[in-house]
Amino acid sequence: MVSLLIADDHPLYRDALKGALVTTFNDLQLYEAGDLTSTVSLLYEHDIDLLLLDLHMPGSNDLFGLLHIRKLYPDLPVAVVSGTEDPATISKIVAVGALGFIPKTASSSDIANAVQAILEGDIWLPASVSNTMEPVDNEFSELADKVSSLTPSQYKVLCYMRDGLLNKQIGYNLDIAEATVKAHVTAIFRKLGINNRTQAVLLASQLELEPPASAHG
Amino acid sequence: MVSLLIADDHPLYRDALKGALVTTFNDLQLYEAGDLTSTVSLLYEHDIDLLLLDLHMPGSNDLFGLLHIRKLYPDLPVAVVSGTEDPATISKIVAVGALGFIPKTASSSDIANAVQAILEGDIWLPASVSNTMEPVDNEFSELADKVSSLTPSQYKVLCYMRDGLLNKQIGYNLDIAEATVKAHVTAIFRKLGINNRTQAVLLASQLELEPPASAHG
DNA sequence: TGGTCTATAAGACGAAAGTCTTAGCGCGCA
DNA sequence: TGCGCGCTAAGACTTTCGTCTTATAGACCA
Known part of the structure; x- marks a missing residue:
């Protein structure tokens, strides 16, 4: 029994994610949120195994939202779902503590694989970027730490x-x-x-x- | 008789640019500057046909330096020389009025071609980016206009x-x-x-x- | 149960920001 | 020559910022 929270402001894309997951996981508890406030509420009310988070949600403020959730629930695995393909951006997202990055262009099987890998404790990145990952400079990590405090x-x-x-x-x-x-x-x-x-x-x-x-x- | 001003804070790279140009242009008047202040001084003192500008010079403040010079000498052709390869950045540079973008990795013949093209009134961009040029959004242009004022x-x-x-x-x-x-x-x-x-x-x-x-x- | 720490809250007060007004100077123009 | 205009400059004054101090409520610990 796996419980997932899909946090994305586009209902249609939430449906697409659901569709990609229900075919792979047969014992699945799914929750949905459309903004950061309700995401936090659902995390508080339920025991979530993995959060699929879109950074561009209302109230999310890009990396702030991820930092916020990382601070509230440091042990919660988070996979970021985003339309960006920029390696530097993905590096920052991983540096801030996301265990995976799922591009919005990912296929159903990729999405299922990513979720499976992260639930097993791995870090999952799309093949197109994992070999071009830039090292995030120290100053950024320090800044993220400070903001997390x-x-x-x-x-x-x-x-x-x-x-x-x-x-x-x-x-x-x-x-x-x-x-x-x-x-x-x-x-x-x-x-x-x-x-x-x-x-x-x-x-x-x-x-x-x-x-x-x-x-x- | 063509007069060029090379504005770059690295003397070695200035030499490299000079080397690339003297072999192609036989009637050349070259000036050099290492920071924005002396660049502006030389533009005032001499009649320059083309400015080769590195945006990361001391005092240049990235796009501010280019905007500054564009404001002072609106009719002066400017080619920006930079190490970046980021298409979005190059788009911004062109949007602000540079007539060319020369990557620091450009070959001697590319540099000479670029200078030749710009002197003839064309816009020159490296082939690797000219087909992936992103349209700069209106807000950025408006902002650049405001800052130019x-x-x-x-x-x-x-x-x-x-x-x-x-x-x-x-x-x-x-x-x-x-x-x-x-x-x-x-x-x-x-x-x-x-x-x-x-x-x-x-x-x-x-x-x-x-x-x-x-x-x- | 009492002590300590932290987050939250807010008043008082000096410092900095921001507005309004005035003024000298250089420039184009009639 | 005189006029208007814009850049630079600066004093007076109001608003906002930022620090210091104090206070309450909840968490953690002995």
């Missing part, structure tokens, strides 16, 4: 900071006082080893897989 | 902002009062259509060709 509240504040919001606006969105936001901001600075929000935004933007489409302005 | 002083202030410096530190580096820095900052916000420095840093980091190696902190 943030508390959930601090995560959210950092995500809003990266979107260019004022402390007051962040407080409104999180329903806390501006003074509390400032406390979180200061804590973030300490953990990341910096001293102003500009540097925080620079570090945070390094974790983005692709440049933001707009300035959120 | 900045004055030289505003450029410098934005570059320092992107490095996480305080207004006071920027003023010290540029030898102007903090009040003046603030005036520039406000003007930058207006031109970029934003209202705080966090958003400015986000936009500026989109012009970086590669993610910064460190937080400069």
